[in-house]
Amino acid sequence: MSFSSMLMRFGLGLAALAGLMTSPARAQSDEPGCRPEMASLRLPVQRAALAKDEVRLTFVGHATFLIETPGGIRAATDYNDYVRPRETPDIATxxxxxxxxxxxxxxxxxxxxxxxxxxxxxxxxxxxxTLGDMRVRNVPTNIRSYSGATDYDGNSMFVFEIGDLCIAHLGHLHHPLEPGHLRALGRVDIVLFPVDGSYTLDQEGMVEVLKSLQAKVMIPMHFFGGSSLERFLRRTDGVWATERKAEPTITLAKAGLPAQPTIIVLPGN
Known part of the structure; x- marks a missing residue:
């Protein structure tokens, strides 16, 4: 092998190595925008104590919320290897x-x-x-498999009961809710719901789900780049009031819930 050929191969090797070092890591998912760097959110370790009738919600990102109780119990929804709260939760769904x-x-x-x-x-x-002052239970739902078939009862919505508050995380909901689902969920005060409209239930269907739940607080999640969220909010303009918060953390109490159902948008994606 000539000296010039050796130099050429060496240069190609360095270029390939540089490409490996600079290419961004990718999550093992076919959903857009779900990369490990989403986990950069760092929550403060010290936070104000909660009153006995309060609950604290933090939108960590994607479909993950940190739910905290007055007794110090923490639960993380849709816990995964990419988007995690800083603190280790006591319960992970x-x-x-x-x-x-x-x-x-x-x-x-x-x-x-x-x-x-x-x-x-x-x-x-x-x-x-039940762990401390938090009860967690699931309500099974169907889910589409990668082949397009229906996996009956293959997934779940999760319900978190803390004091007088009932929080429902709809997860990766793929279909409208039937009367049996609504009975199993029971009264819902706060609902955490996906709005992407494609990977999960379409937006028209999600509006009907929210109408059937009649929760006083509705917090959207699972939106990519904000466009699907804005499309959903345009669809619901005039149906429900909307409040946008500057911080990803909100503290709620039963007595302080809005009089009319309200969409509360927390920053995230």
């Missing part, structure tokens, strides 16, 4: 739609890891756990 909604390596310090599906394939998942 997951769904199996994509890798940005579940974790293969949950923190071993988590006391309760609750997948929204039965890993043994024996039907619907069944969870009803």
């Amino acid at each position: 997951m769904n199996k739609a994509h890798s940005t909604h579940n974790s293969r390596n949950p923190d071993p310090a988590i006391k309760q890891v609750l997948p929204g599906w039965d890993s043994g394939g024996q039907g619907a998942a069944k969870h009803d756990v």
